[in-house]
Amino acid sequence: MTRLSLRLRNFLFFVLLGGGGVVLFCVALFAGYQKAAAGQVGSGFILSGAIGGFGLLGLSAGIWLLFDENVAKPIERLAAGLRTRAHAGAAGGMDASTAKYLGDLAPAAAAMSRQLTDTTLNTASLIASETARIAAERDRLTALLTEIPVATVLVNPAHQIVLYDGQAAAVLAQVHTPRLNAPIFDYFDRAAIETAWNKAAKQGKEQSFDAEGTEGAQCFALRMKPLEQGAGYLLIIDAAETHIPPEAARPLIYDFDLLEQRAGTRADATPLSDLTYVVFDTETTGLLPHKDEIVQIGAVRVVRGRIVPGEQVDTLVNPQMPIPPGSTKVHGITDAMVRDAPLIDSAARDFHRFARDAVIVAHNAPFDMAFMHRHGKRLGLDWSHPVLDTVLVSAVLFGASQTHTLDALCDRLGVTIPEALRHTAMGDAYATAEVLCKMLPMLKARGIVTFGDMLAETRKHGRLLEDLN
Template sequence: MKLSLRIRILLFFAAIALGVIAMIAVGLWLARALIVDAAAFDAFIQGAILAVVGVCLLVGVIAYLFDAHVARPIEAIASAMRARVHADVAKAMDAEQARYLGDLAAAACATTAQLVEGRGALAESIARETTRLSADKSRLEHLLADVPPAVLLCTGRHRLVFYNGVAQRLLADPGQPVCLDRSLFDYLDDGAVRSAHRQLLEAGSPEAVVEFVCSPLMSTRRFSGRMRLAADNGGAEGAYVMTLRDMTAELTAFARRDALLEEVFARTRAAALPGGLEDVNSVLDELEAKYEKLHADDDTAFATRLKPGDIVPAGRQEPLHSVVYDFDLLARSHPDRITRAHLDELAYVVFDTETTGLLPDQGDEVVQIAAVRIVAGKRVRGEAFDLLVNPGRPIPPGSTAIHGVTDDMVAGAPRILEAVERFHRFAEGAVLVAHNAPFDMEFLYRREKQIGKSFVNPVLDTVSLSAVVFGPWEEHSLDALTGRLGVDLPEDLRHTALGDAVATAEVFLKLKTILAGKGLERFEDVLTEVRRHGRLVKDLNAKVAV
């Protein structure tokens, strides 16, 4: 195990102290042979003991001063330089903290300033060159967002890489939003999809198209789908593009019209037979009225039968949903053991809670949960969880003053069990990240038995990660970290669950990059390093073997 600079310097001074004590001991041994008078030798020993104590005190004071004015500043400068090199921090370094290191601090400040300036110039140049491409990309996303069918791109292992706004509306439910890198079968019954995919693989042609009918989980709706293999699949064998259309209303309309047609035949035949009890004209009039009502009901249900020149009123338009995608996921691997995974191979849910107080064991409860997702090393802008929670008890004014959540705001909100269960579904399969995670996790762990589900997710705490990066002696509050790492957060979002979740996510991304720069690229490496700072926070990964 590599020792830190401070430990090595401490060992250096300890070696000096032990060396001096050893020399005094040798001197005593030689003096014992030369001094005959026992009383004189006892006085000599007492002097030696005082000398040992004095040497230990002197070395201890010098070691402390050396640690405070040399070792700590050197490590602080190293951490600050890593933050500017790896985490794109533009804030100027504080040279005053290393004033006893001669020109080292000034040189480090000048070097990082040049790096930031050069990086800014390069970024400005790249931004100018990519403005047109970004505009085209934005137009394409706008066009794809609400195209009539739901459009999805999946890997050969049926994990989501791309979805548009229609797919989000079609597949999502309150407890299971559509998310990148999640399995398609979290939303759809797998039988028809797997069969269609298998047919395409057997055909082996990028031109082949398979049509099928499938259903969402826990629903009676029916979707019609079309699937073909993705031609530009980024090297991911079996990746495919799929479109879905909700045909439930159409099938219902067809069934009603079939029933009406059967009634037409039956009643017309009965009226036309000799001795029929019904008049044919009256039967036809009644059936025609039924048909007109059925036609009108279907028109109202579909709301799509527009005549040429008709204009859709603005009030009938649904809001535009963004396209969400990350094509890097096509080539992403999924290690069998999470501890062996590189940090960017994992999905993260960064969350924060607001509560009635700080004592969950004395009845304090959650009033808001918010979270954002990080996939493939990037925050997914279109995927977030933000839910007010009815705590079942009054919210103290002191707590409201901090997070702004009032009793009126949560009056109609879901109760805690429903909220925790919905969050469990959102976070399933991801590493949970929070600032001072033991506090937030305690509120979730307390509800596991009641919802019948356990939070088995690995957990990372940005407090411990900050200690690994900047040293345990630094301040590790969220405000301190956002300032140190140059994370901007609007003041109106501070101390809200979503605002703190976003801030924690941005802090985590920068810390993760710095950790990778220190050679900590796998989850097991980070976990091992974090456990060295176990005294800061409770270990929430006791069951995660390294």
């Protein structure tokens, strides 16, 4: 059968359907004739119709199953594999065995995949030396800026953070985790910032002022320098008054495309590539969200399709209940490890602030979000964030009939989870974030551009998971 052409196989499906139908009706007519010969004319007609009708229905269902298993599903897998290699950068050749009954289609797809890989490698080798030179210069500039004892934050006209250096990261961390694309008002008093911005925009001059932090009793001495043509402003923090420890130096974090971003666009009308995501995972005492508890939260931020270095939450949580040995065997967290860890009240509030103004992403999100909603009701935390589930995204891209575990997705997209991090909240959150970054261009290639488009597609797979939006 594997040597037959695809057109011939399709022809044989219809021959089987037509020939099987003729045989069935012959059998039906023969059975009806026997009944009629015995004087049961009415029952003969009924028997003939029943045998012919139900037999044809069963034959059609059987042939459809054969067609679905040997033609439709392999084509779907083949298309998903090509899309993965074309848009997600996954390496490796096509598995022709999954489409062995599709004639020359699978070898042709494998050849195209190899050619695409070779072309990509050749192109990459031509620009590798220049890329290395630019990267080296960038690293030197980053190291230089990080060592300068001036904390600098670049902010766009919508008051969202576009850049922060190592010194600024240490200052912002005194209030909360530094976050690219977060409102500057999450860190400094809104009224002070807006007053200075209005003066700077009118006068076109640097403004010096004091602003309180949004948490604690800290006060910061700030200088605001407006950029040309209202493109935002540079916020300089007097590092001498912020007691920055030397070991707090971090790389320069930036995305200059955020200078063009404007606030106020609804999430469902925003391109997926422009959204900010918080990808998280939890480890728990068990699998019952209504009575089990969280023992670890891990989260990373994805801005404009890339994971932002250093912007993460990785915390153990004291569940105030014994951790069953079976659960410890999975995630490796013991009662002793969480004895001095923060309670869920504090951990949930910190994570809620970390996820502010972002789309929350998780693999099998209803499970993890059930814990957050349960504690949110008690703590007054509003978990009304848009939610994206990578299980449903996988179903959209690869078909509902495929396996959609995190391990299967990582294997399909060429993402490696270090064994030491598997079944840890941070390890699984980072792997899910990498998977998300690879799937975003694949969604765009499918014509799924905005978050609203994505919701419309995922709701077609509502039987897999609850829609949290």
